[in-house]
Amino acid sequence: QVTLRESGPALVKPTQTLTLTCTFSGFSLSTSGMCVSWIRQPPGKALEWLALIDWDDDKYYSTSLKTRLTISKDTSKNQVVLTMTNMDPVDTATYYCARIPSGDYAMLDYWGQGTLVTVSS
Amino acid sequence: AIQLTQSPSSLSASVGDRVTITCRASQGISSALAWYQQKPGKAPKLLIYDASSLESGVPSRFSGSGSGTDFTLTISSLQPEDFATYYCQQFNSYPLDRLTFGGGTKVEIK
Numbered sequence: 001q002v003t004l005r006e007s008g009p010a011l012v013k014p015t016q017t018l019t020l021t022c023t024f025s026g027f028s029l030s031t032s033g034m035c036v037s038w039i040r041q042p043p044g045k046a047l048e049w050l051a052l053i054d055w056d057d058d059k060y061y062s063t064s065l066k067t068r069l070t071i072s073k074d075t076s077k078n079q080v081v082l083t084m085t086n087m088d089p090v091d092t093a094t095y096y097c098a099r100i101p102s103g104d105y106a107m108l109d110y111w112g113q114g115t116l117v118t119v120s121s
Numbered sequence: 122a123i124q125l126t127q128s129p130s131s132l133s134a135s136v137g138d139r140v141t142i143t144c145r146a147s148q149g150i151s152s153a154l155a156w157y158q159q160k161p162g163k164a165p166k167l168l169i170y171d172a173s174s175l176e177s178g179v180p181s182r183f184s185g186s187g188s189g190t191d192f193t194l195t196i197s198s199l200q201p202e203d204f205a206t207y208y209c210q211q212f213n214s215y216p217l218d219r220l221t222f223g224g225g226t227k228v229e230i231k
Contacts, residue, residue: 049219063122096165
């Protein structure tokens, strides 16, 4: 059974760095083709893709947020960590992690429940 | 970056209606497109992948079509549980913006 769960602070202050952890089970990020991605959704708005890390430790970022994001993985702990620097109130959103399975098709087949992060002083 | 434009942004429909949502890519993406359904307060749920393949467990009233730049999600007979927001998503091989979402289509009760 595949599960993912996001964890991190619910409230951060402007200019602070946000660190979110995605803890997953039911698959291994060392399996060829496997990826984990981060996506966010501001209240009432659309989904926005942030970053992706694959089994080979290759990392991909959104152009608009590339300078602020870092994604990393700890395969032994089944965790993927996303850091976002210089947080601003516009970064208030629900942050999701999701799996892209190995294989020929690039889709997000399992999602975490999401974690709401509010940026406010 | 490849952009996805969904239309309409919202629609009102009745139970039993046939509903069609379109997604246009700013450049060709072959069939690397997926569709998701999202209900309030919930994570998105995968419906369709590879433009037209139905995810396991998804009702057959959902179907997808298209390739290149123009794609369609169709709900053949809208059910009460289908009122939700729908998103398309593409995946490409560029080093940046590997994955993008459309702006969403909210399906509301008429």
